[in-house]
Amino acid sequence: MTSARAEHARERAANEPTPLVRPFVLGDFQTNCLIVTVPDAPDAESRRDAWIVDMGQDPGELLDAVEREGLRVKAMLFTHAHADHIAGVEQALRRLGAGVPRLAHAREHAAFEDPELNLSAFVADPISVSAPTGEIVPGSTLELAGTRWRVLHTPGHSPGSVTFVHDASGTAIVGDTLFAGSIGRVDFPTSDPEAMRRTLALLMMLPDSTRVFPGHGPSTTIGAERRSNPFLQPGSW
Secondary structure, X not given: OOHHHHHHHHHHHHOOOOOEEEEEXXXXXXXXXXXXXXXXXXXXXXXXXXXXXXXXXXXXXXXXXXXXXXXXXXXXXXXXXXXXXXXOHHHHHHHHOOOOOEEEOHHHXXXXXXXXXXXXXXXXXOXXXXXXXXXXXXXXXXXXXXXXXXXXXXXXXXXXXXEEEEOOXXXXXXXXXXXXXXXXXXXXXXXXXXXXXXXXXXXXXXXXOOEEEEOOOOOEEHHHHHHHOHXXXXXXX
């Protein structure tokens, strides 16, 4: 990137509004499902725009918040398609309308309808929900109310896991890839330990100040995990 282009990118990032990421802990597996909004977006209409990231079991509390605040859900995004992240899709469609775009990595699409791929066949009642309406493409940029999010392919826990990164605010939504003090399991049928090692190395390229929103448990930072996460220490696994 030339110096002029780099300076333009820095100026654009500095002028971006700041997203607000709100976790709602849903279902038997205490899954963090997120509402993303931009309260300081430049116009009042776009301040109502929202994403929902993942849609776990019994999402009533999350959907109540959407309706109470008059939010316009521009899309449901999925970090991956294990059952605890998709179980509430049908309930959401009944309340939000079937036309809401639902986006996931192409390698996750089949799992929405297949209880073995989404793991529900092995742990609970089999779950099959409506397939996504579109693909999340790694390397692409998603936009919400003036904010720009990079899409990273972060496989390991599942083949099509993705991470959403907002560089301007130092925010990363990582699904079940990285947790406070732990990482996502890699012993499922479609998991890949070697892919997870590469993914973790990729995430560790983010600045230490980056705030991480995982699929379970409290938020953390890249720096905190780099220093103390036992799975990120040399030779740990």
